[in-house]
Amino acid sequence: MKKTKVLIMEDQIAEASYLKDTLIQLGYEVTAVASCLSEGLEYFSMYQPDISLVDVYFDGKPDGIMFGMEISAKQEAKRPFLFLTGATDTSTFKLAKFSCPYNYLIKPFNRPELQYAIELAIERYQAEVSPSPVTSASTPSESVFVKRGNTLVSVQYNDIKYIEVDGKYSKIVCYNQKFVVQQPLGDLYAGLPGKQFFRIHRRYVINIKEIIKIDTQTHEIFFKDGNTLFFSHRHLDEFLTIFKLIK
Numbered sequence: 001m002k003k004t005k006v007l008i009m010e011d012q013i014a015e016a017s018y019l020k021d022t023l024i025q026l027g028y029e030v031t032a033v034a035s036c037l038s039e040g041l042e043y044f045s046m047y048q049p050d051i052s053l054v055d056v057y058f059d060g061k062p063d064g065i066m067f068g069m070e071i072s073a074k075q076e077a078k079r080p081f082l083f084l085t086g087a088t089d090t091s092t093f094k095l096a097k098f099s100c101p102y103n104y105l106i107k108p109f110n111r112p113e114l115q116y117a118i119e120l121a122i123e124r125y126q127a128e129v130s131p132s133p134v135t136s137a138s139t140p141s142e143s144v145f146v147k148r149g150n151t152l153v154s155v156q157y158n159d160i161k162y163i164e165v166d167g168k169y170s171k172i173v174c175y176n177q178k179f180v181v182q183q184p185l186g187d188l189y190a191g192l193p194g195k196q197f198f199r200i201h202r203r204y205v206i207n208i209k210e211i212i213k214i215d216t217q218t219h220e221i222f223f224k225d226g227n228t229l230f231f232s233h234r235h236l237d238e239f240l241t242i243f244k245l246i247k
Helices: 013-023 038-047 064-072 090-097 112-128 183-188 233-240
Strands: 005-009 031-032 051-055 081-086 103-106 144-149 151-156 162-168 169-174 178-181 197-201 202-207 211-215 218-221 228-230
Touching: 005 013, 005 038, 013 031, 013 112, 013 211, 031 038, 031 090, 031 144, 038 051, 038 064, 051 064, 051 112, 064 081, 064 090, 103 112, 144 178, 162 233, 169 183, 183 197, 183 202
Parallel strands: 005 031, 005 051, 051 081, 081 103
Antiparallel strands: 144 151, 162 169, 162 202, 169 178, 197 202, 211 218, 218 228
16 A cells, blocks of 8 residues: 655754654655755655645744645645644644644644544545535635525625624625624634635734735735725734735
8 A cells, every 4th residue: 555655844853853753653654854944845846745744833933834825825736734833822823724734733742643633634635625516506615605684695705805893793894895794703704715814803804815005013904995904913923924025
């Protein structure tokens, strides 16, 4: 039986060596060990591993998350990856979730935990890419149906500017219409495409594609139509990791 090919991204030599030995003992084939983002991307392109095991932080920077976002950007080259990290804080987990990993494992872990995490990640990926019956009534992934009275209105994700808390409800704001729905903002956010929408405040979730300017001093975000919203300070660093910055 063909062995599962694994890429390791870990900058701590001792941890990388232990992980490699453990994977080999479990019957996996370790294609390469990368100690930085550029090596990881190079080895990923070179070996096309079945799964990548990625530390979140490299020299204090969340390069593991950048790796996950990069390999997920091209659908035809997409492969599953899972994070291995010693960070247990909520902010790291929320930041990692943005890149849509297939699993998340806290260090230290034992051999069964590692093996089960890998198997579940691969199974989830295979279920995701396996062809399924499609009918003409299936909902396209680029849109969602929103209830307005007794009517279901198809709304394109690209048409949504932002979503905000509206009392006990949530308001979906598009350029040409608005919807007030009963779902809490947190539940709506969980169902949105992770690479397109981001929570900038306890009151707001925005469509990243609609942003043209960010003022990091006033914490103001500018939309294409000139309107603005403010994001909370605690979301700033996490929010800025989404974008490529040229200084």
